[in-house]
Amino acid sequence: xxxxxxxxxxxxxxxxxxxxxxxxxxxxxxxxxxxEKEFVAGGMTAEAAKYAAMxxxxxxxxxxxxxxxxxxxxxxxxxxxxxxxxxxxRKNPGFAATAILILALGIGxxxxxxxxxxxxxxxxxxxxxxxxxxxxxxxxxxFPRGNLSYPDYVDWKxxxxxxxSMEVYTGTGYGLSTPSGTEPVPGERVSAGFFSTLGxxxxxxxxxxxxxxAPGAAPVVILSYGTWQRRFGGxxxxxxxxxxxxxxxxTIIGVLPRGFQFALRDNAEFWEALQPDxxxxxxxxxxxxxxxxxxxxxxxxxxxxxxxKSIAQQLERQYPDxxxxxxxxxxxxxxxxxxxxxxxxxxxxxxxxxxxxxxCVNVSSLLLVRAESRRREIAVRGALGASRARLSxxxxxxxxxxVAAGSMAGLGLAYGGMRVLxxxxxxDMMIGMPFLRGLGLNAHVLxxxxxxxxxxxxxxxxxxxxxFRFSNMRDGLTEGGRTSAGTLWRRMGANLVVIELATAVVLxxxxxxxGKSLYKLLHLDLGFQTDHxxxxxxxxxxxxxxxxxxxxxxxxxxxxxxxxxxGVESAAITSLLPVSCNCDTDWVRFVGKPYNGIHxxxxxxxxxxxxxxxxxAKLKSGRFFNDGDDATKANVVIINEALAxxxxxxxxxxxxxxxxxxxxxxxxxxxxxxxEDFKDAGLDQxxxxxxxxxxxxxxYTYFHLIVRTVQDERAILPTLTAAIHQLSPQAAVEEGSTMxxxxxDSQTAYIHxxxxxxxxxxxxxxxxxxxxxxxxxxxxxVSQRTREIGVRMALGAPRSSVYQLIFKEAGRLIAVxxxxxxxxxxxxAMLMRKLLFGVQAWDAGTLIGVAVVLAVSALLASYFPxxxxxxxxxxxxxxxx
Amino acid sequence: xxKKPDLLPGTLDMLILKTLTRAPLHGYGIxxxxxxxxxxxxxxxxxxxxxxxxxxxxxxxxxxxxxxxETNRRARFYTxxxxxRKQLGIxxxxxxxxxxxxxxxxxxxxxx
Numbered sequence: 001x002x003x004x005x006x007x008x009x010x011x012x013x014x015x016x017x018x019x020x021x022x023x024x025x026x027x028x029x030x031x032x033x034x035x036e037k038e039f040v041a042g043g044m045t046a047e048a049a050k051y052a053a054m055x056x057x058x059x060x061x062x063x064x065x066x067x068x069x070x071x072x073x074x075x076x077x078x079x080x081x082x083x084x085x086x087x088x089x090r091k092n093p094g095f096a097a098t099a100i101l102i103l104a105l106g107i108g109x110x111x112x113x114x115x116x117x118x119x120x121x122x123x124x125x126x127x128x129x130x131x132x133x134x135x136x137x138x139x140x141x142x143f144p145r146g147n148l149s150y151p152d153y154v155d156w157k158x159x160x161x162x163x164x165s166m167e168v169y170t171g172t173g174y175g176l177s178t179p180s181g182t183e184p185v186p187g188e189r190v191s192a193g194f195f196s197t198l199g200x201x202x203x204x205x206x207x208x209x210x211x212x213x214a215p216g217a218a219p220v221v222i223l224s225y226g227t228w229q230r231r232f233g234g235x236x237x238x239x240x241x242x243x244x245x246x247x248x249x250x251t252i253i254g255v256l257p258r259g260f261q262f263a264l265r266d267n268a269e270f271w272e273a274l275q276p277d278x279x280x281x282x283x284x285x286x287x288x289x290x291x292x293x294x295x296x297x298x299x300x301x302x303x304x305x306x307x308x309k310s311i312a313q314q315l316e317r318q319y320p321d322x323x324x325x326x327x328x329x330x331x332x333x334x335x336x337x338x339x340x341x342x343x344x345x346x347x348x349x350x351x352x353x354x355x356x357x358x359x360c361v362n363v364s365s366l367l368l369v370r371a372e373s374r375r376r377e378i379a380v381r382g383a384l385g386a387s388r389a390r391l392s393x394x395x396x397x398x399x400x401x402x403v404a405a406g407s408m409a410g411l412g413l414a415y416g417g418m419r420v421l422x423x424x425x426x427x428d429m430m431i432g433m434p435f436l437r438g439l440g441l442n443a444h445v446l447x448x449x450x451x452x453x454x455x456x457x458x459x460x461x462x463x464x465x466x467x468f469r470f471s472n473m474r475d476g477l478t479e480g481g482r483t484s485a486g487t488l489w490r491r492m493g494a495n496l497v498v499i500e501l502a503t504a505v506v507l508x509x510x511x512x513x514x515g516k517s518l519y520k521l522l523h524l525d526l527g528f529q530t531d532h533x534x535x536x537x538x539x540x541x542x543x544x545x546x547x548x549x550x551x552x553x554x555x556x557x558x559x560x561x562x563x564x565x566x567g568v569e570s571a572a573i574t575s576l577l578p579v580s581c582n583c584d585t586d587w588v589r590f591v592g593k594p595y596n597g598i599h600x601x602x603x604x605x606x607x608x609x610x611x612x613x614x615x616x617a618k619l620k621s622g623r624f625f626n627d628g629d630d631a632t633k634a635n636v637v638i639i640n641e642a643l644a645x646x647x648x649x650x651x652x653x654x655x656x657x658x659x660x661x662x663x664x665x666x667x668x669x670x671x672x673x674x675x676e677d678f679k680d681a682g683l684d685q686x687x688x689x690x691x692x693x694x695x696x697x698x699x700y701t702y703f704h705l706i707v708r709t710v711q712d713e714r715a716i717l718p719t720l721t722a723a724i725h726q727l728s729p730q731a732a733v734e735e736g737s738t739m740x741x742x743x744x745d746s747q748t749a750y751i752h753x754x755x756x757x758x759x760x761x762x763x764x765x766x767x768x769x770x771x772x773x774x775x776x777x778x779x780x781x782v783s784q785r786t787r788e789i790g791v792r793m794a795l796g797a798p799r800s801s802v803y804q805l806i807f808k809e810a811g812r813l814i815a816v817x818x819x820x821x822x823x824x825x826x827x828x829a830m831l832m833r834k835l836l837f838g839v840q841a842w843d844a845g846t847l848i849g850v851a852v853v854l855a856v857s858a859l860l861a862s863y864f865p866x867x868x869x870x871x872x873x874x875x876x877x878x879x880x881x
Numbered sequence: 882x883x884k885k886p887d888l889l890p891g892t893l894d895m896l897i898l899k900t901l902t903r904a905p906l907h908g909y910g911i912x913x914x915x916x917x918x919x920x921x922x923x924x925x926x927x928x929x930x931x932x933x934x935x936x937x938x939x940x941x942x943x944x945x946x947x948x949x950x951e952t953n954r955r956a957r958f959y960t961x962x963x964x965x966r967k968q969l970g971i972x973x974x975x976x977x978x979x980x981x982x983x984x985x986x987x988x989x990x991x992x993x
Contacts, residue, residue: 027908027957034909057927066932
């Protein structure tokens with residue numbers, strides 16, 4: 001007989017339970033009758049026979065129960081236990097609500113954070129065999145991960161033996177004519193094998209063919225799914241049509257699948273076959289590409305790196321001028337994509353873990369207090385014959401009921417928390433982290449929640465069981481049993497509270513340090529005045545602005561127009577806004593200085609004459625540009641103090657000349673001014689040397705308009721956009737923004753802000769939980785010592801000494817908790833050093849502040865039980881015994 | 882109730898199955914039959930008989946149906962199934978092996 005048919009029979013019996021009972025009754029009645037008959041036949045009276053039969057038969061109810069147990073499921077008694085457990089929880093709504101809420105907070109926070117960790121760290125690359133994908137780029141001393149030049153890429157691709165394929169991609173933008181005017185749309189140029197390297201095939205149409213990325217091939221483009229839906233109505237006949245991108249007609253050959261994402265450039269709407277036709281891609285020294293490779297089977301990242309390094313060395317020997325110092329970098333693609341947010345997520349997960357830990361400790365301690373108060377009930381049940389196993393099962397059931405309720409509520413909180421966290425993310429951040437799009441309560445996250453619930457359930461059901469194993473159950477029947485176990489719990493509870501307070505201190509310190517870092521970051525002296533600055537990004541169609549003079553003329557007209565707008569103080573143009581990055585760099589060499597071939601990397605910006613005055617940057621020496629510094633005049637350049645310090649120590653740089661690495665005559669510029677350093681780079685990046693060239697001498701078709709206003713800078717943004725479109729309808733204008741907003745939204749500020757808020761949130765929760773835990777322990781201790789306090793007061797102790805008694809107990813716990821916590825905080829802060837800015841891990845102000853906050857709130861929490869103790873009526877306390 | 886020897890543990894199922902090899906019986910009949918065949922040495926407690934019968938039903942070794950007795954009373958009669966017969970064979974051979982083994986040990990103990 002196998003288990004299946006046994007199960008089926010059990011189910012049948014369960015369904016016909018009434019009939020089963022009736023038949024058993026009838027059968028047993030028959031048995032008794034037969035026995036009775038036999039006794040009568042043996043000479044008994046009818047009455048005596050009946051009793052004899054009943055006696056022999058035994059307890060019919062117990063007998064029936066045994067049969068029932070045999071055919072029934074264990075679940076039936078479990079249901080009984082569960083009903084009892086729920087009744088217990090209902091009877092103690094305060095306990096139930098507190099325990100469930102605490103548990104829900106702990107589980108909710110952990111699950112919400114885990115969902116992010118899961119999305120970002122566990123499956124960031126939605127491609128087949130993602131671990132074989134690597135990021136391949138050139139490297140420099142300053143840029144461990146730089147960019148590739150096209151000629152280098154071609155050599156790398158040809159010479160390497162480690163990649164089954166190696167492709168390149170680079171960002172671009174197009175002006176797309178739409179009914180509402182020319183719109184700038186982000187795009188990506190990729191080599192032909194890019195998608196097949198990732199392992200992605202278009203859902204409609206075809207992939208690029210080899211050769212479509214060769215110079216002169218007909219331009220072809222693949223659409224992203226969103227673009228296909230939004231701009232082309234999701235029509236199937238779109239393949240084969242042409243689309244005009246920045247004045248060039250491209251044939252649409254395919255549409256990417258819906259789920260496709262590429263974390264580094266996820267906003268690209270059009271994916272074009274990369275033809276090396278820009279000036280940059282013809283030169284070996286111009287680096288504008290990113291490489292991605294798929295490792296051959298059995299090749300490790302390390303061996304790939306070794307081979308690429310040796311290829312780079314070979315090229316360095318072959319092309320000493322352009323390739324000097326150009327090494328190679330091969331890192332797993334996932335590292336490039338989530339390397340930045342990994343430490344933050346891990347810190348958050350750590351915080352959530354600590355919170356869950358505190359929550360579990362608190363609920364365990366509440367359970368212990370309750371187990372203590374149920375000592376007599378358990379003892380009575382034991383005395384009445386409940387087996388140890390049955391009693392234990394009751395605790396397990398109660399623990400499970402608690403955890404089930406807590407987990408359900410926790411999942412709800414987690415869902416809400418995820419929405420809130422996603423809300424914190426800006427649109428730009430989402431472009432870099434498309435893997436977060438799938439965030440939600442998916443199977444992984446639910447599994448994690450299930451594991452947490454299981455652990456919690458195990459903890460909460462074993463806590464009371466262990467408690468009763470320690471103490472002799474018979475003690476529970478006697479009133480005196482209270483004291484020994486009471487002391488045991490007090491000692492244990494006290495230790496738990498110390499841990500909780502210490503944890504709260506660690507989190508509070510973390511939040512304090514991160515908050516201070518954020519403040520320092522946002523109040524950094526940037527070297528210019530950030531308020532009242534409005535900025536708009538402008539892209540001119542290259543087809544219509546192919547000559548430099550056209551761009552210069554447009555720039556002049558635009559600035560005139562902007563300055564004439566009401567409320568505008570000054571206006572300027574720059575190729576890259578301040579507070580962006582240490583990027584767009586140039587290699588420079590100085591006339592009359594010895595040169596050893598080193599690449600002197602400096603930030604390079606093309607700016608209009610009014611930029612420095614618009615920013616309120618200060619001139620150190622020399623002069624600013626004027627509008628007349630254009631192609632008709634001698635080439636000039638302004639440098640920042642960092643450059644002057646590094647390359648002209650103790651000299652006056654004004655009048656000196658600099659140029660490219662070969663000092664090509666047309667690259668030579670005369671230094672006419674030195675400005676005080678202002679922030680070109682991201683907020684937490686170091687100040688680099690920078691050179692500023694006149695926009696009118698080296699114009700770009702993509703630039704930023706920056707305007708200083710008298711009134712609110714936000715109000716002028718629509719006017720600026722309209723003004724640009726009036727001057728050139730084909731100009732692509734991106735939604736403008738203010739300087740302060742850009743700084744606040746910058747990646748660096750964002751990371752610091754969200755870390756501070758999140759850890760701050762955890763810290764607040766931890767503080768509340770820790771203080772509640774302390775309150776519980778002190779309150780319990782007071783209730784246990786009522787008699788002692790009564791005796792003391794009867795003997796003449798004043799109320800103040802009772803306060804002293806309780807505060808001394810609480811104070812000791814708080815002091816130990818704070819000291820342990822502070823030690824832990826310094827350690828934890830050292831671990832998250834990467835996230836700190838301008839603050840030391842042992843920042844005294846923060847540590848003292850945290851200690852004070854914690855001590856005050858903890859003392860407040862122990863004030864209430866102390867007051868209760870002091871208001872004990874001695875006579876009543878003594879009579880209660 | 883220490884006056885009569887208890888059944889050897891695990892033998893009740895076997896005894897019930899064996900009793901049923903001759904004819905279908907009701908619960909009381911089984912108890913009576915075991916008692917008589919053992920010359921009143923073995924008494925099956927009702928407390929173990931009915932749970933045991935449920936266990937055998939569950940395993941599919943016996944079938945039960947309501948029939949009339951000779952005295953025209955309704956009673957539940959248990960019948961041995963083919964699986965039950967096979968099970969009986971297994972249990973008998975195991976039991977005999979056990980008895981033989983115990984016997985060997987006891988003989989040995991006497992000789993020593």
